Amino acid sequence: MKAKALVVVFAIMVAAGVGSTASAAEVVVGALNDMTGATSDVGKDYALGIAEAVNYCNDNGGVNGKPIKLIQFDYGYRVPEALTKYKLFKRMGAVAVLGWGTGDTEALAPTVTADKMPYVSASYSGHLANPAKTPFNLFAATDYSSNARATLTAWFDTRWPKHADFGKRKPRMACSFMFASPYASAPIKAIKDQATLLGFDIGPDQDVSLFAVDAKSQVLSLKDFKPDVVWHGNTTMSVSATMRDAYALGLGADHIINLWGFDENLPRLAEKAAEGAMAATVNAFFNEPGIPMMPTVVEYAKKFNPGVPQEKRLSRTVQAWSNVLGLWEAMKRADKAGTLTGETILLKGFRTMKEFELGLGGASLTYTDTDHRISGKVPVYEYKSGKFQRVTVVDLKGRWPDKWQSWLGW
Amino acid sequence: MSTTFLPCGEYHENYREDHAWWQTRFIKGKMIALMLVLFIGIPYVADDYWLSVCNQVGYTILGALGVQLLIGFCGQVTLGHAAFLAVGAYTSTLLTLEFPWPKLLLDLGLAYPLSIFVAAVVAGIWCVLFGLPSAKVKGFYLILTTMAAQFITVDFVITQYISQIGGRGQAFSLPLGTIKIGPWVIDSDVKVYYMMIVLVILLTTAVVNLLRSRVGRAWVAIRDNDISAEVMGINVVQYKLFAFFVAGFIGGVAGAFWISNLAAISPEHFPWFWSLWLVGVILIGGVGSVHGTIFGSIFMVVVMELLQMAVIPLASSYPKLLMDFLFIKEAAFGLAICAFMIFEPNGLAYRWWQTKNYFNLWPFSY
Numbered sequence: 001m002k003a004k005a006l007v008v009v010f011a012i013m014v015a016a017g018v019g020s021t022a023s024a025a026e027v028v029v030g031a032l033n034d035m036t037g038a039t040s041d042v043g044k045d046y047a048l049g050i051a052e053a054v055n056y057c058n059d060n061g062g063v064n065g066k067p068i069k070l071i072q073f074d075y076g077y078r079v080p081e082a083l084t085k086y087k088l089f090k091r092m093g094a095v096a097v098l099g100w101g102t103g104d105t106e107a108l109a110p111t112v113t114a115d116k117m118p119y120v121s122a123s124y125s126g127h128l129a130n131p132a133k134t135p136f137n138l139f140a141a142t143d144y145s146s147n148a149r150a151t152l153t154a155w156f157d158t159r160w161p162k163h164a165d166f167g168k169r170k171p172r173m174a175c176s177f178m179f180a181s182p183y184a185s186a187p188i189k190a191i192k193d194q195a196t197l198l199g200f201d202i203g204p205d206q207d208v209s210l211f212a213v214d215a216k217s218q219v220l221s222l223k224d225f226k227p228d229v230v231w232h233g234n235t236t237m238s239v240s241a242t243m244r245d246a247y248a249l250g251l252g253a254d255h256i257i258n259l260w261g262f263d264e265n266l267p268r269l270a271e272k273a274a275e276g277a278m279a280a281t282v283n284a285f286f287n288e289p290g291i292p293m294m295p296t297v298v299e300y301a302k303k304f305n306p307g308v309p310q311e312k313r314l315s316r317t318v319q320a321w322s323n324v325l326g327l328w329e330a331m332k333r334a335d336k337a338g339t340l341t342g343e344t345i346l347l348k349g350f351r352t353m354k355e356f357e358l359g360l361g362g363a364s365l366t367y368t369d370t371d372h373r374i375s376g377k378v379p380v381y382e383y384k385s386g387k388f389q390r391v392t393v394v395d396l397k398g399r400w401p402d403k404w405q406s407w408l409g410w
Numbered sequence: 411m412s413t414t415f416l417p418c419g420e421y422h423e424n425y426r427e428d429h430a431w432w433q434t435r436f437i438k439g440k441m442i443a444l445m446l447v448l449f450i451g452i453p454y455v456a457d458d459y460w461l462s463v464c465n466q467v468g469y470t471i472l473g474a475l476g477v478q479l480l481i482g483f484c485g486q487v488t489l490g491h492a493a494f495l496a497v498g499a500y501t502s503t504l505l506t507l508e509f510p511w512p513k514l515l516l517d518l519g520l521a522y523p524l525s526i527f528v529a530a531v532v533a534g535i536w537c538v539l540f541g542l543p544s545a546k547v548k549g550f551y552l553i554l555t556t557m558a559a560q561f562i563t564v565d566f567v568i569t570q571y572i573s574q575i576g577g578r579g580q581a582f583s584l585p586l587g588t589i590k591i592g593p594w595v596i597d598s599d600v601k602v603y604y605m606m607i608v609l610v611i612l613l614t615t616a617v618v619n620l621l622r623s624r625v626g627r628a629w630v631a632i633r634d635n636d637i638s639a640e641v642m643g644i645n646v647v648q649y650k651l652f653a654f655f656v657a658g659f660i661g662g663v664a665g666a667f668w669i670s671n672l673a674a675i676s677p678e679h680f681p682w683f684w685s686l687w688l689v690g691v692i693l694i695g696g697v698g699s700v701h702g703t704i705f706g707s708i709f710m711v712v713v714m715e716l717l718q719m720a721v722i723p724l725a726s727s728y729p730k731l732l733m734d735f736l737f738i739k740e741a742a743f744g745l746a747i748c749a750f751m752i753f754e755p756n757g758l759a760y761r762w763w764q765t766k767n768y769f770n771l772w773p774f775s776y
Contacts, residue, residue: 036737071725072732079679083671084466084715087459087599092722103678110586110673114597180569180677207570 037077049320284361537658696757
């Protein structure tokens with residue numbers, strides 16, 4: 001009897017779930033996050049940030065009075081899972097999706113284009129920034145390729161002139177990343193192009209898994225090349241393992257890192273090896289002083305996830321806030337202009353933003369009909385003496401105006 | 411579980427009737443109804459989401475069919491089948507994107523269909539390579555050699571070499587309109603669905619027919635006792651390798667099919683977990699049953715989706731339930747396998763067999 005009752009309850013819940021669609025009074029937004037997969041080391045904090053930021057938006061009037069209903073799924077960084085979840089969002093009446101990884105975002109790009117669904121991803125792949133190819137893919141951050149170019153340039157400008165061999169030979173650069181990961185491989189072509197532009201010798205690529213806890217063999221391979229600087233393209237856990245091994249084996253190179261490998265956990269995991277590491281971060285760090293919106297970010301983190309200690313929160317939260325606030329602004333503008341559809345969110349929302357300031361320490365947002373890279377100015381940070389500090393802002397567009405347009409989309 | 415009883419009052423009068431696919435009018439009617447549901451009903455009723463769920467069921471069936479053949483019918487345990495799906499997917503993608511097809515074939519839309527066939531053959535041969543150790547080792551040791559297939563194929567060959575062809579973001583991006591069969595561009599869920607249904611029917615039919623033949627009987631003999639099979643004159647090594655070829659062939663078709671549902675392909679699509687998942691499918695569906703492959707796939711995909719649907723109404727009160735769903739799903743996967751091993755080791759196929767016999771023998775089904 002109990003079993004039958006359970007089956008009936010389950011059937012009713014399934015029916016309610018199958019029948020659930022958006023009501024006119026709310027704006028449905030889907031979110032795909034990785035809490036358990038290959039990128040969960042950075043994905044958990046980002047997911048928390050998404051939910052907190054949406055709560056903030058709702059506390060501040062939602063989309064012109066209509067509350068945002070967030071449907072948030074953990075897809076475990078599995079591409080087939082992401083494809084089905086996207087269809088589910090569509091079925092539930094989502095007007096936009098907050099996506100995650102490069103693999104699934106690129107796999108979904110033609111579908112979101114056909115569906116006219118704004119897809120605001122945590123993947124900042126340069127391949128997604130060309131509206132001629134992927135008009136509905138957006139992100140409130142500078143893209144991986146620009147970040148990679150900027151970080152290498154910042155190293156070249158600030159560190160190389162102080163090197164003992166400066167003026168005697170070319171600097172040497174090598175890349176360490178997971179070849180199979182679309183995220184990690186996204187900016188490789190760009191950084192090598194930048195290295196050539198700046199006159200580097202480029203060493204052999206090293207394949208390091210996103211799950212790596214040991215990268216000694218890769219570091220030993222690099223030792224023959226004697227790089228002055230190594231680009232790390234993975235996420236924090238793997239990057240810190242590689243940097244620790246590089247430190248232990250005396251590689252003697254500086255480290256520049258893609259942004260998902262550079263956060264508050266890096267010095268915790270890599271300890272002394274993290275000293276001097278550089279990266280282009282797209283926002284401020286969590287609880288960084290002097291950032292206008294930071295007190296709000298911290299307040300919502302305390303309010304909605306009191307169980308997560310503040311000192312464990314990462315800059316990923318701030319990245320999540322950027323994407324949510326960017327999308328929120330676009331939705332408000334589109335709604336004010338008349339209707340709230342994927343197309344209006346893009347055309348009347350995002351595309352109307354010119355130097356829009358989020359107040360989170362990142363570049364201001366500008367989206368045009370021909371370019372979804374938000375800015376040519378990229379802030380570069382370094383970890384020094386126990387603190388993350390801003391080194392410089394590299395103005396790629398200002399420094400290479402003739403090349404900037406040709407860098408679009410890769 | 412091998413015999414399904416005929417309904418009361420039905421008799422076979424010759425061998426042809428005894429070996430017929432559809433043995434009674436009722437079964438014929440039932441199968442025609444099933445075809446109508448598959449070809450007209452589901453595409454008419456289902457929206458994009460449910461069609462994509464169906465496509466995932468089809469992909470799982472195609473993937474698990476080869477695993478079923480190896481484990482369920484030939485007794486060769488495999489834990490690296492995702493590798494052969496990857497070989498099929500990459501071969502088909504490379505042929506579709508890079509191969510200089512004659513213009514006539516391109517115009518006729520035959521590049522992709524031909525690439526499926528070539529991909530299947532390549533995956534079959536690749537699978538035979540990893541089946542070679544089965545001539546010497548079995549059981550636990552064979553499991554390890556098949557696991558090696560995953561690491562050598564996906565993590566080494568494809569990741570290090572194949573996926574580098576043409577540079578990132580160029581060679582393996584499959585923009586809409588790339589996949590074409592004849593005049594039909596496969597650019598929507600419903601078209602992918604039709605392709606999936608046709609492939610599942612073709613391959614299921616082929617496997618069932620193979621199992622009814624001398625080859626199938628040899629495989630079952632090897633599974634039951636390889637020494638006895640050899641004593642009976644069966645060339646054990648040859649038949650084992652043929653099983654690996656057929657399993658790889660089907661895996662290749664599965665991989666080649668799956669690219670029609672994607673816009674970009676990377677080694678991340680073929681993790682080792684997927685090999686494990688496919689073994690879970692046949693354990694739940696029923697080892698040694700083609701029906702079991704289908705039931706297992708439906709169970710693993712649809713039930714998990716329904717479970718998710720059941721969670722959605724609670725999400726407004728407990729938003730974290732949705733985020734934690736993957737934990738629930740993983741736990742449900744493990745729990746389902748344990749439950750089936752304990753309470754129904756013959757899987758869902760056995761339940762289906764019992765149900766069919768109950769109705770066939772009705773009203774004397776005691």
